Amino acid sequence: MTQHLKKAELHCHIEGAAAPQLVLAQARKYNEPTESFIRDGSYIWNDFTTFLHAYDSASKLFRTEEDFALLAETYLTELAEAGTIFSELFVSPDHGEASGLGAEAYIRGLGAGMERARQRFGIESRMTVIGVRHLGAERVIAAAEFAARRPHPLISGFNMAGDERMFHVRDFVPAFDIARDAGLGITIHAGELCGAYSVRDALDYVKPSRIGHGVRAVEDMALVERIRDEGVVLEVCPGSNIALSVFPSFKAHPLRLFVDMGLKVTLNSDDPPFFHSSLAREYEIASTEMGFSDQEINQMTRTAIEAAFVDEETRNRLLQRL
Numbered sequence: 001m002t003q004h005l006k007k008a009e010l011h012c013h014i015e016g017a018a019a020p021q022l023v024l025a026q027a028r029k030y031n032e033p034t035e036s037f038i039r040d041g042s043y044i045w046n047d048f049t050t051f052l053h054a055y056d057s058a059s060k061l062f063r064t065e066e067d068f069a070l071l072a073e074t075y076l077t078e079l080a081e082a083g084t085i086f087s088e089l090f091v092s093p094d095h096g097e098a099s100g101l102g103a104e105a106y107i108r109g110l111g112a113g114m115e116r117a118r119q120r121f122g123i124e125s126r127m128t129v130i131g132v133r134h135l136g137a138e139r140v141i142a143a144a145e146f147a148a149r150r151p152h153p154l155i156s157g158f159n160m161a162g163d164e165r166m167f168h169v170r171d172f173v174p175a176f177d178i179a180r181d182a183g184l185g186i187t188i189h190a191g192e193l194c195g196a197y198s199v200r201d202a203l204d205y206v207k208p209s210r211i212g213h214g215v216r217a218v219e220d221m222a223l224v225e226r227i228r229d230e231g232v233v234l235e236v237c238p239g240s241n242i243a244l245s246v247f248p249s250f251k252a253h254p255l256r257l258f259v260d261m262g263l264k265v266t267l268n269s270d271d272p273p274f275f276h277s278s279l280a281r282e283y284e285i286a287s288t289e290m291g292f293s294d295q296e297i298n299q300m301t302r303t304a305i306e307a308a309f310v311d312e313e314t315r316n317r318l319l320q321r322l
């Protein structure tokens, strides 16, 4: 059992953390249909493209600052109740715009929910701004410029998510340069839908301190050794990888190999209710399905705090709590 272990999460999309029950309540509030993407209390999708459609549809049912405050507070409450002391939330200004309230109000609402959860449970959280890859370079640059303006004190990182198969990472170098020059932490989704080359390109062009997933680096052992040697931290999401058929089973997942080779890895839920998961379940999977000891899992939590996009005073305070 891992319920007693302290936890930390670096890779969770806040729109992807919206439970179907909460989305159904929002749909009743706005008198909107949900049959196209929710059935019997579960999201309907069968591949990455239809997953993104369900994700975008759920997100559009959060339309005010209070809606997003409720979303953030609800998710962070679940995390706190599972023993989580730190959470980085991936937030998407483009989804704030698509919901009609605008990026600034979207961020303000999320920040209010994060502060309420901190007051109630002591859970520390930060926001990493997402550029959506399949919207193209201009939109990702706009997201980076938005993040670089630091519209909220809890924004501390920049990331690119969305459809990894679209465009080439070199197209997004200007966006990452803007974010890096603004002092934001840099991570990027790579090696999830696309193979080892995608991870290698991310390292070469973006020089991130962390990579979202990165798990298909296992197709090229020299690349796995490079990740280890360069100390790049992998935000591993086992439940997501199995749900999206990146690997056929937990037994086939490379997390155990990565740990045995000395890579820095962390445990994450990505879009928990979409993948019938949660951070608590990811910790449980690591223990029961992948055979990690409590000590190995605690090291992954420590790695997450050490790689978190936070100031050193906050980092030290969090390490004390482990």
Ligand SMILES: Nc1ncnc2[nH]cnc12
Pocket: 013, 016, 055, 161, 162, 163, 164, 189, 192, 240, 270, 271
């Ligand atoms: N697993 C995932 N991969 C890429 N982009 C995403 N956006 C939300 N979840 C994602």
Ligand SMILES: [Zn+2]
Pocket: 011, 013, 161, 189, 212, 270
């Ligand atoms: Zn993700």
